[in-house]
Amino acid sequence: xxxxxxxxxxxxxxxxxxxxxxxxxxxxxxxxxxxxxxxxxxxxxxxxxxxxxxxxxxxxx
Numbered sequence: 210x211x212x213x214x215x216x217x218x219x220x221x222x223x224x225x226x227x228x229x230x231x232x233x234x235x236x237x238x239x240x241x242x243x244x245x246x247x248x249x250x251x252x253x254x255x256x257x258x259x260x261x262x263x264x265x266x267x268x269x270x
Contacts, residue, residue, distance in 0.1 A: 238244075
């Protein structure tokens with residue numbers, strides 16, 4: 210049996226199953242209970258130190 214044929218059969222069977230299990234793990238990790246607070250905190254990083262509104266064009270010149 211050639212090495213290519215062996216690797217092809219492995220990729221068609223077990224690697225497909227392995228990658229599907231990894232995909233399910235990633236989906237579960239992203240939508241796990243309790244992760245909403247962490248994602249909202251990360252999404253609000255740009256606004257943490259936003260104490261005053263941005264200046265208008267007239268005020269900058």
